[in-house]
Amino acid sequence: MADFFNTFWHWYVAIITVLSILGCGILLWSQSTYRVKLGADGKPEKTTGHVWDEDLTELNTPMPRWWIVLFWLTIAFGFAYLALYPGLGSYAGRLGWNSTGEYKAELKQAKADYGPLFAKYATQDLKAVAADPQAHAIGERLFLTYCAQCHGSDARGSKGFPNLADRDWLHGGEPSVIKQTIMHGRVGAMPPMGAALGSDKDIESVAHYVRNLSGLTADPIKVAFGKPKFAACVACHGVEGKGNPLLGAPNLADKTWLYGGSQETVMETIRKGRTNTMPAFGEFLGEEKVHVLAAYVWSLSNEPTVMAQAK
Ligand code: HEC
Numbered sequence: 001m002a003d004f005f006n007t008f009w010h011w012y013v014a015i016i017t018v019l020s021i022l023g024c025g026i027l028l029w030s031q032s033t034y035r036v037k038l039g040a041d042g043k044p045e046k047t048t049g050h051v052w053d054e055d056l057t058e059l060n061t062p063m064p065r066w067w068i069v070l071f072w073l074t075i076a077f078g079f080a081y082l083a084l085y086p087g088l089g090s091y092a093g094r095l096g097w098n099s100t101g102e103y104k105a106e107l108k109q110a111k112a113d114y115g116p117l118f119a120k121y122a123t124q125d126l127k128a129v130a131a132d133p134q135a136h137a138i139g140e141r142l143f144l145t146y147c148a149q150c151h152g153s154d155a156r157g158s159k160g161f162p163n164l165a166d167r168d169w170l171h172g173g174e175p176s177v178i179k180q181t182i183m184h185g186r187v188g189a190m191p192p193m194g195a196a197l198g199s200d201k202d203i204e205s206v207a208h209y210v211r212n213l214s215g216l217t218a219d220p221i222k223v224a225f226g227k228p229k230f231a232a233c234v235a236c237h238g239v240e241g242k243g244n245p246l247l248g249a250p251n252l253a254d255k256t257w258l259y260g261g262s263q264e265t266v267m268e269t270i271r272k273g274r275t276n277t278m279p280a281f282g283e284f285l286g287e288e289k290v291h292v293l294a295a296y297v298w299s300l301s302n303e304p305t306v307m308a309q310a311k
């Protein structure tokens with residue numbers, strides 16, 4: 001066994017284990033052969049004569065027999081256990097049990113239990129899977145295990161991690177696109193635009209223009225000044241700032257923000273750019289699980305009635 005560097009530690013552990021159990025046995029034996037003290041009159045004495053705290057006396061009664069038998073049984077159990085299971089140094093036990101084997105058996109069982117279910121869903125349309133309550137429950141569990149640490153257990157995301165429960169999408173909200181996102185991952189890359197825009201004043205004006213797009217308070221003069229500068233952004237964000245899902249460029253004209261819509265945050269985004277990565281899960285989870293997950297994510301922002309019609 002690789003747990004020990006050499007046989008010394010195997011023997012060290014094994015001998016200490018056996019000696020401890022034998023020690024318990026000797027203690028037990030010495031106590032069970034203890035006889036009740038007899039007094040001068042030939043009758044058992046009531047107390048051992050030990051007194052504490054003025055009036056606490058130790059009664060002269062041995063442990064009951066059933067109790068002692070119970071102790072012997074635990075010792076026998078200990079030896080039987082050590083013979084059958086790993087526990088004595090590197091001795092593997094007669095049953096050959098180990099936690100890796102147990103894990104593999106559980107995994108095999110899970111595959112046998114859920115494999116056909118996943119295979120069934122894999123042949124169904126994503127919207128049909130989304131309408132299946134059992135698939136929904138499985139999808140939710142998968143989401144909580146693999147996605148919640150970034151997107152939140154309610155899928156509502158946080159700064160830099162998109163909300164998956166709204167109808168606002170960076171890369172697109174069609175079921176097949178969501179599946180694509182989960183399978184292969186996504187990179188959202190907004191280049192630093194500070195240098196291209198020039199002075200801090202220009203960055204400030206463009207930020208006013210961006211805030212104005214979604215109806216946030218902005219200085220009209222700066223908005224007018226920033227409008228022509230926004231030409232540097234339209235290749236990705238579109239002429240009206242409505243974004244482009246093919247590039248993962250967000251809609252700047254709605255009230256949903258990935259990083260935040262305050263003047264400072266928008267300026268920081270423009271100056272330094274943003275790079276964001278959604279990891280690929282295709283290889284790790286396999287397409288069948290991703291299929292169920294994609295249906296689950298889609299259902300978070302689509303009404304159940306739509307799902308029912310989608311069959
Ligand atoms: C390590 C963090 C992380 C984990 C784990 C993660 N994601 Fe993401 N995900 C992101 C980030 C960051 C983005 C945004 C990428 C971008 O800005 O373009 C994203 C984007 C997405 C999108 C696209 C959203 C849109 O608006 O187009 C979907 C769908 C998605 N994730 C689903 C999932 C699912 C399902 C899981 C679990 C299997 C998951 N994510 C796990 C970080 C993560």
Ligand code: HEC
Pocket residue numbers: 170187188189190191193197206207210230232233234235236237247248249250252256257258259260261266269270274275276
């Ligand atoms: C090469 C394409 C590209 C160009 C050019 C570009 N952007 Fe972006 N922008 C993106 C992408 C992609 C994201 C999303 C980054 C992410 O997913 O983390 C983004 C994100 C943003 C955000 C954050 C939005 C939010 O919800 O928090 C703002 C604001 C923004 N861009 C403004 C601008 C402005 C203003 C310009 C022009 C000066 C500009 N962008 C130019 C691609 C671009």
